[in-house]
Amino acid sequence: MTKLAVFASGRGSNFQTIYKKIQDGYISAEINLLVTDNEQAGAISFANENKISVATINPKDFPTPQAFGKAILNRLGSHQIDYVVLAGYLKKIPENVVGKYHNRIVNIHPALLPAFGGKGMYGMRVHRAVFNSGAKLSGVTVHLVNNEYDAGPIVLQKAVEIDDCNSPEEIANKVLSFEHIVFPEAIKLLVDNKPQVIGNRVIIRNYGR
Ligand code: GRF
Numbered sequence: 001m002t003k004l005a006v007f008a009s010g011r012g013s014n015f016q017t018i019y020k021k022i023q024d025g026y027i028s029a030e031i032n033l034l035v036t037d038n039e040q041a042g043a044i045s046f047a048n049e050n051k052i053s054v055a056t057i058n059p060k061d062f063p064t065p066q067a068f069g070k071a072i073l074n075r076l077g078s079h080q081i082d083y084v085v086l087a088g089y090l091k092k093i094p095e096n097v098v099g100k101y102h103n104r105i106v107n108i109h110p111a112l113l114p115a116f117g118g119k120g121m122y123g124m125r126v127h128r129a130v131f132n133s134g135a136k137l138s139g140v141t142v143h144l145v146n147n148e149y150d151a152g153p154i155v156l157q158k159a160v161e162i163d164d165c166n167s168p169e170e171i172a173n174k175v176l177s178f179e180h181i182v183f184p185e186a187i188k189l190l191v192d193n194k195p196q197v198i199g200n201r202v203i204i205r206n207y208g209r
Helices: 013-023 042-049 065-078 095-100 124-133 168-192
Strands: 002-007 029-036 053-056 083-086 105-109 137-144 154-161 196-198 201-203
Touching (some): 013 042, 029 042, 105 168, 124 168
Parallel strands (some): 002 083, 029 053
Antiparallel strands (some): 105 137
């Protein structure tokens, strides 16, 4: 069974959604570990309630990104993790982790990358930028993680109509509801099919979409 580690820094609604999709058999995997940088993260209580191991690893406790990465790799190794799922994780993944888990780290971004992404573009900052741009569409992007912020090969995207949204908060809420559909679908795709990555393109054979 494919073993997942979920990384979350906050409330963890995507984490909970993925867990539930595993429980109902939609995703053939198990979540063996929650990694967080924030001991106040709401995701921790959900993990505890569901007997999922928790590793609180704060980058501030390490002298270098390399040392931070080693601590992460130790925990991933001891739980035999196959895939890393970033579900609202705000820290940059160290290069030694990206290298070891090449094309096996997936992230969700609440906009249609490459637009409205990159360093510092997270949470409400994204939705404010989208709202202020006057765009009629936003959306959800699930992508593989490389050493750049929000720049890895895209696995799945879904556009979301936002013409009816009158504030960045309304955009955030509408996009989040689509995240809870698209993220589990993307993880199922990755778990069920060995995707080919050619340059920045993810090819998933016999997947009609
Ligand atoms: C989501 O909007 C996600 O797109 C972004 O961080 C937020 C996490 O929300 N990466 P939650 O913790 O999953 O509720």
